[in-house]
Amino acid sequence: MTLTATGPRHADTDAPLIAPLIERWSPRAYDPTAELTDADVRTLLEAARWAPSAMNLQPWRFIVARRGSESFTLIHDALMGFNQAWADSAAALIVNIAELTDEDGKPRPWAKYDLGQAVAHLTVQAQHDGLHTHQMGGFDGARLAEAFDLREGLEIVSITAVGKVGDASSLPEPLREREVAPRSRKPLDELVITAA
Template sequence: MTTARDARTAVPLHPLLASRWSTRAFDPAAELTAGQVTALLEAARWSPSASNTQPWRFAVALRGTPGHDALLGTLAPGNRAWADTASALVLVAAVTTGPDGAERPWAVYDAGQAVAHLTVQAEHEGLAVHQLGGFDRDAAARLLPAEAGTPLVVLAVGRHDAALQLAEPFASRETAPRTRLPLEEIEVPLTTGSAAAHRAA
């Protein structure tokens, strides 16, 4: 079944992908079960990574816990205004150096893949995820053990509540049309032959 918020795509996509969007209206009464939390983390755990290094780390803070309050306090004011109703806030970090001190150049990319897998599993669980870049990374880092790496993003996770009344400008954003760049802008040709040689010179 399609909804007004489903992606308008050139060809049909899997419903879990087409229906995913980043709501700010979370049900303040909904709670995540232990099974749901495990399913989200398992989906992230089984995502691909360079040389199977698995550099992602996830700190889950359920609403009503001191960790949730502490992580909420690191958010930018605009995010804090609505993220408090999310069932959980999840701090995602990447371990960007190996045990031998060598840099892991793909760690951040790999952690992003893990989050993408988590969001698809969330859709399957009937949950929504909103990814937040607006937070104090230094303050968030102090909430993690040093070996957890570099904070990248905070995820607000919960059940969408269409009846929840958000303040502006968030209310308008909830119903605004979803847009993406056209395919012809994101699909680019490879440069080969003489043109490639000229560019490298």
């Protein structure tokens, strides 16, 4: 069964949303032949650049590595668990870094929140452009920080796989089963503490 960006993966929302949000999901099966152009990468990073941030400090940094590069291999090798089983077919891996302190050591307490917004903007832009993303938290951050010589005060928060959706049958079990399982979310009344 080949999955595409349309069809059964659309979110069943309780309110009308824009198409990139309805269509967005996090595949693990990527097309191992699809590539990102320089323009593709620039557009994704430009979307991240225009995310809001506290005091407009923009405390985010990114390492972008396309499949086949030495940097891609370094990032892939630092992934943990099942992430290594599927992420090698993504067109690119993006390391998402929060600048927790400036170069003088002054704290930036909202850095992780701001980075999250930047990555969300990147994700929605990717979906709009016919790409898919998958966020990962399973990685060896210390290994990556050393490999890329990150200064003190920079923290790797997540890694984003980006590419075109591939064939779910290429995944090992149980990932294949998870790839085609129905999408679900908690109901809003479980998420909202109070509404006036």
